[in-house]
Amino acid sequence: MSLEAPEISLVVVCYEMARELPRTLQSLSTPYQRGVEPGQYEIVIVDNGSRYPPSLADFPDIAPRLTIFSCSRKTPSPVPAINEGLTVARGNLIGVWIDGARMASPGLLRSCLEASRLHPRPIVATLNYQLGPARQAVSADQGYNAAAEDALLFEIGWSQYGYRLFDIATPEIAEPTAPMLESNALFLPRALWDELGGYDEAFTSRGGGMANPDIFVRAVGLPGAQLIRIAGEGTFHQIHGGLTTAGLQSTLNYVKEASREYHAIRGRALAPVRAPGWLYRSPATGW
């Protein structure tokens, strides 16, 4: 296996995701990922304190170089884990998964790589989807659960027909150019991650609060940066009792409290990014 620095690093944070992480990793691996070679990228898994942390032996079939380690600072927030992952990542283009429960569509990596070549200071934002018939904050209250999701994924044969994930998922924003609060697979060149100083560890609340929207807003605001949204690809959240997918009332309360934390840290209200930026349409789907 090549020890040369890969073009892309994927930093994936997980916590108690024994069900979800294998699918996420398979979706990030070749041959599911199309248009990229295993030697072009690496995956860095950072476990944030699971009782039974994942190990390399759990994933013998993952094609790109895989690194798994435990965060040295286990906190309720994934932010220190992300930053440790950024330190280890060797690629020039680094994509961060704050939530390891998110599967990818088959052309996501290729599209992000190609989009990143369109500008010297690209902020490449993929769109968020949630598996199931509605946003999981709502569907969870209506009986949607891991078993229902497993059945949906089985029915579409996702590992062979990855684009059918769109058929069983709900977008988090109405259209690709709509106001966007965050991207759960955000790709920036190494230099821009360094310029931002990584994620802000002032966000200490469980789940990171608004740390992910914060990095997105700060990234888009970097001088000379160009937001590029990826249409026709996406990441798909598997339900796992996460903080914003565990029922409507708990989600609303979480977002409310996290927005207060953001205001206390930044001194202003959090607002979605309204600039549409550039739109990169996946050549695989043409959407």
Add this chain to the structure above:
Amino acid sequence: MGDPVVTQTDRERVVDWMVQHIGSVLEMPKDNFPIEERFDAYGLDSIEAVIMAGLMEEEFGVPIDPMALFQNPSVAKFADFLAPLLSERR
């Protein structure tokens, strides 16, 4: 106990704060703000409404269930909802 006395000041204070906040977030003119229109009519989405709920808790010192914003989805309706709660606290 009778109904709380809602002063015009309570309602006006809520309306003023919301107009300032929404106007800033959406870059809308604050004069002649459409306080009777639904939030979604001028592009305030649900996540922004929930964020606003958190900031209003800080501003007004009362717990605010974000669902109340969906049940009272305009500046005028929400001010009508919140003003009595502010009066009760006095």
